[in-house]
Amino acid sequence: MATTFTIDKAAPTRAVKPRSMSRDRTWALRWSYFFLTLFAIFSLVPPIYMLITSLKTSAEISAATNPWWVFHPSLGYYQELLTSNMYLTFFRNSALVSVFVVIITMLISIPAAFALARMRFWGSATLATGVFLTYLIPDTLLFLPLFKMFAWFGEVTGIHLINKWYVLVIVYPTLTVPFCTWIMIGYFASIPKELDEAAIIDGASWFQTLTRIFIPVALPGLIAATIFAFTVSWAQFLYPLVFTTSTDQLVLPVGIITTLVKGDVFNWGQIMTGALLGAAPPLIIYAFLMDYYIAGLTAGATKG
Amino acid sequence: MVDVAFQPNTVAAAPVTRRRASLRATLKRKSTSAFLMTLPLILLVGILVVYPALYSLHLATLNKSMQRFVGFGNFTFLFKRETFWMVVEQSCIFAISAVIFKALIGFIVAHFVHNIPAKGQRKWRGMLLVPWVIPPAMSTLAWLWLFDPSYSAFNYTLSFFHIGPIPWTGDANWARFSVILVNVWYGAPFFMIMYLASLKSVPEQLYEAAAIDGANWWQRIWYVTLPMMRNIIAITTLFSLIVTFANFDIVRILTAGGPLDSTHLFATWAFKIGIEGSDIPLGASVSLFMFPILAIAAIFILRDINKRGNEA
Numbered sequence: 001m002a003t004t005f006t007i008d009k010a011a012p013t014r015a016v017k018p019r020s021m022s023r024d025r026t027w028a029l030r031w032s033y034f035f036l037t038l039f040a041i042f043s044l045v046p047p048i049y050m051l052i053t054s055l056k057t058s059a060e061i062s063a064a065t066n067p068w069w070v071f072h073p074s075l076g077y078y079q080e081l082l083t084s085n086m087y088l089t090f091f092r093n094s095a096l097v098s099v100f101v102v103i104i105t106m107l108i109s110i111p112a113a114f115a116l117a118r119m120r121f122w123g124s125a126t127l128a129t130g131v132f133l134t135y136l137i138p139d140t141l142l143f144l145p146l147f148k149m150f151a152w153f154g155e156v157t158g159i160h161l162i163n164k165w166y167v168l169v170i171v172y173p174t175l176t177v178p179f180c181t182w183i184m185i186g187y188f189a190s191i192p193k194e195l196d197e198a199a200i201i202d203g204a205s206w207f208q209t210l211t212r213i214f215i216p217v218a219l220p221g222l223i224a225a226t227i228f229a230f231t232v233s234w235a236q237f238l239y240p241l242v243f244t245t246s247t248d249q250l251v252l253p254v255g256i257i258t259t260l261v262k263g264d265v266f267n268w269g270q271i272m273t274g275a276l277l278g279a280a281p282p283l284i285i286y287a288f289l290m291d292y293y294i295a296g297l298t299a300g301a302t303k304g
Numbered sequence: 305m306v307d308v309a310f311q312p313n314t315v316a317a318a319p320v321t322r323r324r325a326s327l328r329a330t331l332k333r334k335s336t337s338a339f340l341m342t343l344p345l346i347l348l349v350g351i352l353v354v355y356p357a358l359y360s361l362h363l364a365t366l367n368k369s370m371q372r373f374v375g376f377g378n379f380t381f382l383f384k385r386e387t388f389w390m391v392v393e394q395s396c397i398f399a400i401s402a403v404i405f406k407a408l409i410g411f412i413v414a415h416f417v418h419n420i421p422a423k424g425q426r427k428w429r430g431m432l433l434v435p436w437v438i439p440p441a442m443s444t445l446a447w448l449w450l451f452d453p454s455y456s457a458f459n460y461t462l463s464f465f466h467i468g469p470i471p472w473t474g475d476a477n478w479a480r481f482s483v484i485l486v487n488v489w490y491g492a493p494f495f496m497i498m499y500l501a502s503l504k505s506v507p508e509q510l511y512e513a514a515a516i517d518g519a520n521w522w523q524r525i526w527y528v529t530l531p532m533m534r535n536i537i538a539i540t541t542l543f544s545l546i547v548t549f550a551n552f553d554i555v556r557i558l559t560a561g562g563p564l565d566s567t568h569l570f571a572t573w574a575f576k577i578g579i580e581g582s583d584i585p586l587g588a589s590v591s592l593f594m595f596p597i598l599a600i601a602a603i604f605i606l607r608d609i610n611k612r613g614n615e616a
Contacts, residue, residue, distance in 0.1 A: 028419065029419070029420060029421075032416045032419045032420050033420065035412075035413075035416050036413070036416050036417065036420070036428050036432075039409075039413050039416075039432060040428065040431045040432060042489065043431060043432050043434055043435050043489070043493065044431060044434060045450070046435075046438075046443050046446035046447055046450065046489070047434060047438060047443070047446065049446055049449070049450060049457060050442075050445075050446045050449075053449065061455070064454075064455055066460070067455065067457035067460050068457060068460075068461075107344070108344045108345050108348060109345065111341035111342070111344075112341060112342045112344065112345035114341065115337075115338040115339075115341040115342045116342060119334055119335070119337070119338035119341075120338075121334075121335040121338045121339060122335070124338070124342075127342065127346070129606065130349070131345065131349065132605070133602055133605070133606075134349050134353050134354075136543075136546055136598060136601060136602065136605075137353055137357060137598065138546065138547070138549075138550030138571075138594065138598075139550075139552075140550045140551075140552050140570070140571035140574065140575075140591060140594065141357065141360065141550065141591050141592075141594050141595070141598075142352075142353065142356045142357065142360070143575070143578075143579075143591075144360060144363065144574065144578045144579075144584050144587050144588045144591060145355075145356035145357070145359040145360040145363055145588065146352070146356050147578075147579070147584070148359070148363065148370075148584055149355075149356060149359065170352070171352065173348055173352075174348065174349070174352045174353050177345060177348055177349075178349070178353075181345060206334070206337060231437070231439075234439060235439030235440060235441065235442075237439075237440070237441040237552070237553045237556075238552045238553070238571075238575075241556075241575075242575070242579055253439055253441035253442060254441075256441075256442070256445070257441070257445070257557065266449075266452075268449050268452070268455070271445055271449070272445070272446065272449060275442040275443075275445045275446065276442070278439065278442050279437075279438045279439055279442040279443070282437050282438065282439060283434070283437055283438065286433075286434075286437045287430075290426075290429075290430055290433075293433075293437075294429075294433070294497055294501075297436075297494070297497055297498075298497060298498060298501045
């Protein structure tokens with residue numbers, strides 16, 4: 001509390017005694033950096049510990065030496081997992097599911113957002129609100145009825161969706177489409193109307209207005225929505241846990257948990273390596289596209 | 305907005321009636337195409353969200369083999385079980401305390417980040433948002449390993465201060481604390497980023513005016529920052545309350561509801577009953593208890609949207 005005192009006092013007050021103010025400011029900054037460092041350590045301990053463990057050998061892990069230090073670094077676990085067919089299958093399944101989900105999400109939500117933002121029709125406002133409310137319905141409320149529905153669908157049509165990775169491609173859009181549509185409505189609505197009116201006067205059809213004007217102009221929003229859809233489908237845990245069981249159909253999060261844990265034996269080196277590699281794609285995307293990531297994150301709430 | 309699509313071939317010389325007819329046709333076509341563009345969305349939401357939500361209401365009234373209608377039988381059965389009330393209690397404790405801590409930490413950290421020079425903010429923001437980026441299933445595994453009964457790195461560190469060993473996931477109360485801790489770790493960055501965005505939008509003049517009026521730091525937060533951020537605080541808290549209430553990943557991986565069902569939330573218990581115990585109707589009845597909080601949130605958000613609609 002005392003820290004905030006110095007900080008806020010320093011910031012907006014007009015300089016009466018310049019020297020004391022700059023000293024206050026310096027101290028405020030030092031305290032800020034001190035606490036930020038503490039919070040950053042808190043944030044980064046689990047991922048760093050994953051990295052530390054993944055670099056150890058199994059002998060070093062079971063020897064219970066200092067857990068925060070690697071005495072004999074080895075890439076053994078990485079080699080083990082990246083040559084294991086099972087782990088690569090999980091990775092492939094995750095990648096396939098995420099890519100398909102991103103494509104489907106974009107194909108559904110871009111036209112819908114365009115129609116809801118620009119082409120007012122009967123019930124469009126209600127629909128936009130409804131889409132937003134859909135986003136609030138959690139997966140944990142829907143997994144049981146969905147499980148029953150897919151089982152019934154399999155009995156009736158003979159197409160068995162349960163225990164196939166592509167069932168996830170059908171289910172995940174329910175998590176991504178509402179939010180992506182919502183943020184795309186926001187981005188599309190912020191485009192000046194003169195722009196599409198000009199296009200229409202020049203003889204463009206609605207479809208051309210969308211592809212030639214809206215998509216290029218709202219590209220940052222599009223990237224943000226794509227990142228969102230990808231990370232959500234990459235991270236989803238409940239649906240694959242419920243809908244898939246055979247090892248060749250699992251995606252990464254479930255695969256790591258169900259196959260690397262053998263009975264009560266936790267092979268922690270492998271688990272940490274697998275989890276770190278599994279967390280890598282979202283982390284890499286985040287590292288390069290942080291601003292889009294944050295834009296997508298904040299757009300959802302500020303425009304809600 | 306000019307809704308008329310000017311067609312190059314409908315020349316001005318055309319008769320008035322024909323022009324009106326074509327105008328109407330254009331309008332009609334526009335709304336039709338708009339409807340077609342939203343149709344996939346409507347179908348998706350209808351078949352895979354609204355229908356299952358209603359279907360779970362129906363499921364909750366069936367018996368275990370799903371052949372007989374039992375009315376409120378599942379609910380009366382639940383009300384008589386002690387575990388159910390434990391789950392209710394734990395869900396509320398978990399959601400409320402986790403959201404409060406997430407909001408507090410998010411608010412404090414956002415202030416610190418806002419305080420340092422602008423060119424360094426990006427780096428700190430980047431580091432502090434990492435917990436939110438890692439898929440929760442993966443990061444919870446790291447926490448599970450940090451909490452491991454025999455190799456816990458936390459207990460190793462604490463042993464230098466002669467504390468512990470702490471049974472992070474073994475003891476009921478510690479397990480409750482652990483799941484909240486992991487949830488706070490995962491969710492606080494979201495609040496931080498939201499609050500930071502909204503802190504930046506508070507006009508600097510307000511603080512200057514407050515300073516001239518002699519406001520101290522607390523009055524500045526209470527009378528300037530908080531009122532300006534009221535909307536964003538309300539919405540993020542509501543969002544987070546829903547998501548935390550419906551949490552599954554963290555509890556499932558960290559404790560799987562144990563020890564002795566003391567950390568079960570509605571979601572994990574519904575999973576245990578519905579999928580592992582293959583009593584889908586009973587599981588559906590359990591997950592329906594997440595509905596009231598949703599309904600409250602929906603009412604608040606709808607009110608907010610309507611208000612905004614009037615302002616705009």
